[in-house]
Amino acid sequence: MIKKGAAAPTMKDVAREANVSLGTVSKVINGIPVGEAYRARVEAAAKKLGYTVNHYARGLKTNRTYSVALVLPSLRHPFFAALADEVTASLSRRGYRCILMITNFDAEAERKSFVMVRQNKVDGVIALTYSPNIEPDESLPIVTIDRHFGAGIPCVSSDNYLGGQMAADRLMSLGCKKPLCLQIGAEIPGEPHKRSAGFESACRARGITPTSVVLQEKQTETPFHHFLDEHIHNGKLDFDGIFCSSDGLAVRTLNYLKRYHIRAPEDVQCIGYDGIADFHTGEYLCSTIVQPLAQMADAAVNLLLDEGELSSGANICLTVRYQSGGTTKD
């Protein structure tokens, strides 16, 4: 049951207590120069009454609510959860609140969150969405993470291309001759696709031609399984190194191969992408390319909040690092 506690003190109360006018209180609160004696009186009164500004009333005037919406498909995915964790922290450091919107991959839910902005309910949106069709609305303050929407919508992401290259280089340094690249494609072009592009490029730079298989998003992974089935002869896999476009995919792929008693890193080495360690054990799920989550969150927040940043239309691409996780021979 929502009941009102003792009504919070307002500026009016403070003004009365301090024997000054409303405007003076407002000035003190907002750091506008005011006579020292007045300032002291107001501050004392404010503290005595436990006054704090009502952000909503303020927002009604200023059109700023000091809150931003974070649009995510889900929180169950460790990567999304960790991202939300970082974004919330980053926002909090800047005095902003985070309104969480879970879309469950539903385009309608995504749209809803975007209209919120126009209702002045948030100052901006940080979105990680899979819907291909959000209109690059007018000057909608929005920053996407890891997804390109073309138009002038800025995107912060990890350096996916570099990550792919690093995976390839690492695999080949560790002796792999027959690399395989497994990728779950997104409807939206751009970032995720760069992982495999980087991988392939680095392979070719060493004169090796990798095999690549792409899965349509939201499809089950059985096409991958069929592919693997066809490439197992005499209990041996045709490939000695696999790069997966996510750690989750790597884990599932390795699990599948386990049925054939093909193990990592002995029989095949494998590198994933994301780099979210298992919470309970602190261990990485597999060897992986680690996304710089904290920096990505900060970048997104700064982009959204800092004057002029957004209009630059810049995409920010943060560097990644390799992390051994037991599925490679290093």
Next chain:
Amino acid sequence: MIKKGAAAPTMKDVAREANVSLGTVSKVINGIPVGEAYRARVEAAAKKLGYTVNHYARGLKTNRTYSVALVLPSLRHPFFAALADEVTASLSRRGYRCILMITNFDAEAERKSFVMVRQNKVDGVIALTYSPNIEPDESLPIVTIDRHFGAGIPCVSSDNYLGGQMAADRLMSLGCKKPLCLQIGAEIPGEPHKRSAGFESACRARGITPTSVVLQEKQTETPFHHFLDEHIHNGKLDFDGIFCSSDGLAVRTLNYLKRYHIRAPEDVQCIGYDGIADFHTGEYLCSTIVQPLAQMADAAVNLLLDEGELSSGANICLTVRYQSGGTTKD
């Protein structure tokens, strides 16, 4: 950069467009009876302009903001993440927004979130906190999850006692004669403690006296390890069944025992608590007592939002279920 998009249409705009007064628009929006012709006109105008209410302005009048704060220690823990996911969804169904507050187990951060309520920035708080010392503030609309704060603060939790009993019964049905109970204690009395209490009770009901070890919160788990060390003789553990107060603890304990080549379920059976499946594989981490997350979220939301519920001071205790997860012989 936060810039304003095309100003969102207001009631005034709708009123002008529909050629009616402001009050009439308000009535239509709020479902208050109004002439059919008017209603149609207003609705048409609203749709045409893409009008949506500004919740903040409304909140200024009604003292309701239609948003509640969810206070959580972290999002990295799968249980917290899943809980946040469910709470957000439940809130959304009721037309409420979720403001996420991550405390990182910091008492000061928790306190901050509680003052927000008095500033009218949220209508209530759903909190899962470990700080023992939040004052049962005046009529602060708050519901806790899985933590008791005594006083009149309602708490929704899974039936921890029953869960402990179920674990004990299951273990003994599966042939265990020497049960061990491992628990990470909380500073706050109440719910978590009931897990082991239930376990012990069920053991004794069968005439078996279990061994229990409790760890002080935030302590490292080495005391557990020492204890286990002392109870391994000739490579065999003195116990044949372990109940851990969380899945995470179960996983870590089993990992530790693995060093001694003691394996589950062959050498020792083990049941955890929480029941959050691994996101990537969909598999449970261990045999476990599953908390009814969705129901808990709904219960917390309803308790907070529904008239009169809160004042009843009732604690809600939701039933759990057992789930085999490979660390028991069923």
Next chain:
DNA sequence: TTGTATGCGTTATCAT
């Protein structure tokens, strides 16, 4: 410098 008055978008209380 300080105080007064107006308006932000909405709801609610009035007359009409």
Next chain:
DNA sequence: ATGATAACGCATACAA
């Protein structure tokens, strides 16, 4: 039943 108007808490342009 409908329309005008005050008020919510705050910021601000303007007057003092």
